[in-house]
Amino acid sequence: MRVRTLAVALTSVILLSACQKSVVRSDGYSIAMADLTGGVSVSDMQAHMAAGKYTSADLTQAALDQIKAKDGDLHSIISVNPDALTQAKASDAARKAGKALGPLMGIPVLIKDNIETADPIATTAGSLALKDNITHRDAPVVANLRNGGAIILAKTNLSEWANIRSSRAVSGWSATGGLTANAHDHARTACGSSSGSGAAVAARLAPLAVGTETDGSVTCPSSMEGLVGLKPTVGLVSRTYVVPISHSQDTPGPMGHSVADVAAMLGVMAGRDPADTATGEADAHKLDYTAKLAGFSLKGVRIGILRDQVGKDVKTTAVFEAALKSLAGAGAVLVDIKDSSVSDIGDDEMNIMMYELKADLNTYLASTPATVKTQTLADIIAFNTANAAQEMPYFGQELFERAQLTTGLNDPVYLKAVGAKARAAARLDDLLKANSVSVLVAPTYGPAWMSDTVNGDQYNGPSATQLPAVSGYPHLTVPMGTVQGLPVGLSFIGPKWSEARLLQVGYAYERARTAKK
Incomplete structure (x- = not known):
């Protein structure tokens, strides 16, 4: 319609x-x-x-109606918050009384279902093993959203365990929520692991969503759903009470339809959390990201093009070249960079995730209520084996099993692998400095592939996620066009704590691209 x-x-x-x-x-x-x-x-x-x-009650009811009408085909929502309308009415009463509750006052927001909320709904990470994980705790990032006025609308589907259970996984599938469909073509992937967050916002079930990323899990679904998504600097947003993979790389991130919406959301989400030591400097770097957008110009801004990250898909490359013309037309100075590689980064990243997954997940599971019977990774593996028909109909758990064999964070294999984080950060810093650029660009991904429960994900084309993921540096994706009707995103990558600059450049690009239509 x-x-x-x-x-x-x-x-x-x-x-x-x-x-x-x-x-x-x-x-x-x-x-x-x-x-x-x-x-x-x-x-x-x-x-x-x-x-x-x-x-806000009207807006929240409209969102609930959208979920009821559309999500049967999308499978983007795992659970609706039964208190959402009550929260919206309280927001309306506060507004009527003249109380300002923050920049997201009365706005419905979706939360990925690996992030705890105090609402009477479980945090499952998509797994039946956590179906009773009703903690009545707000993750600090959720508490910040509430303090900023947001209405917690629902929990979104995700690639189970944030896509870390198997290398042959199907992105967007979980035993709890089923297979999330791409909002633009239901036969195609929504990408993982924040698949439900991306599909739901793209289908306009809600205006905003929170995802999480370890490597690509905010930026990939945002790119393939035609959204703006930001993976912040690791340490800008708290990870407490978020079902973990890797404390080196995990971070929640905002997802929405525009750079301005994502900037407003980040300003609310960011901040120091005493329980998450990585956020010790967050308050010193947190800014009014929305205010920084006004009046920014690309004129004279030097942007490095990661040519080795462009890939070989000619259709995506054509859209990317058009995006570069928009940047240049808005005054940016474009600098070609032919080599951004870092040796052994892929193997080391996997080792980091395997060792940290066991340590971090065991710590998290130990904090869950007594109703949760799986209190260790070993328990989860046993649960999946015992419930294989529901939990493993399409792919197994070989990565869980590999992680279970690790021997702790003092193991020399882990300590060597952790060096990849410093190497990735040094490489990005060097690329920026040596080329006198403040931002790097590349296609985020190619268009969405067909969902395939037999063969798993069919990653193809470019991917700009690994260097910012391993380094912990920020990564923004903004829609740059479509390939045969399927969205593709443009990545902006910068140094640590450069969210404000990335959002400015992304905002200016967004306006330049829109002006051409």
């Missing part, structure tokens, strides 16, 4: 709900729904609520 704009809705016959002042047309189509499905920005939603055109 064609999206009907706010202007059309306002000219239609409307009814006013006495209890919520909801603006609803005579055919039952609400302005809140029109905003949600019509690509209205978060700042505009805020303005409309402030003007009394609709309430």
Whole structure:
């Protein structure tokens, strides 16, 4: 159905709900729904609520209606928060009383289901082993979102255990949530592991979502769903009460339809958490990312092109070259970089993840309620074996089994592998300095491949995720176009704590690309 704009809705016959002042047309189509499905920005939603055109309860109900109507085909949502409307009504009461609750006041936000919330719903990481993991704890990143005014709408599906159980996994599949479909083509991958977060926002079930990334799990689904997604510097956003893979690389990140929306979200999510030592410097680097966007120009900004990350897909390359023309047309100075490689980084990254997975997951599981019977990685492996028909219908758990064989974080194999983090960071720093550039660009990924439960993921084309993932540096992806109707993203990579600059450059590119349409 064609999206009907706010202007059309306002000219239609409307009814006013006495209890919520909801603006609803005579055919039952609400302005809140029109905003949600019509690509209205978060700042505009805020303005409309402030003007009394609709309430947070209206917007939240519209999102719940979208989930009910659309998610049967997407499988992007694992559980809906039964308290979402209550929270929205409390936000409306606060607004009516003149209380400002933050930049996301009244906005429904989706949370990936490996992040705990205090709501009466489980945090499953997609696994049936955690179906009773109702902790009644807010991860600090969720607490920050609430403090910023957000309404916690639902928990999203994901690649089970954030795609670390098997190298032959199917991205977007979990035993709890099924196979997440790409919102643009349901036969194709939503990519992992924040597949549900990406698909749900792309389908406009909600305006914003939180994903998590160890290597590609925010940026890949964002790229393949036509979204903006940011993997922050590791340590800018807390990981406490997030089901872990690797303390060296894990981080939550914001996902939305525009750079401005993601900037607003990051400003709320970021901050120091005493329980997560990696965030010790977060408050010193946290900024008003939204304010930094205004007035920024690409004129004279030097941007390095990672030519060896472009890949061989001619259609994606053509879209990428068009993106480079948009950057140059907006005044950026483009510098070709032919080699960004780092030796042995892939093998070392896998060793880091295997050793840290066992240590970090065991620590997390030990903190779960007594209702959770799987308290160690060994317990999870045994559970999967005992419940293989439900848990392993398509792929196994050889990475879990490999991780279980590791012997601790003092093992020389692990200590050697950890050196990859410093090598990756040094390589990125050197690329930036040697070429006198402030940002690096490359295609994020190619277009979405077909979902295949027999052969697993069919990764093809370019991927810009590994260097920023291993180094812990920030990585922003912004839509750059489509390949036969399938979205592809443009990656912006910068030094540690450079989120503000990446968002500025991404915002300027977004405007330059939109102006060409």
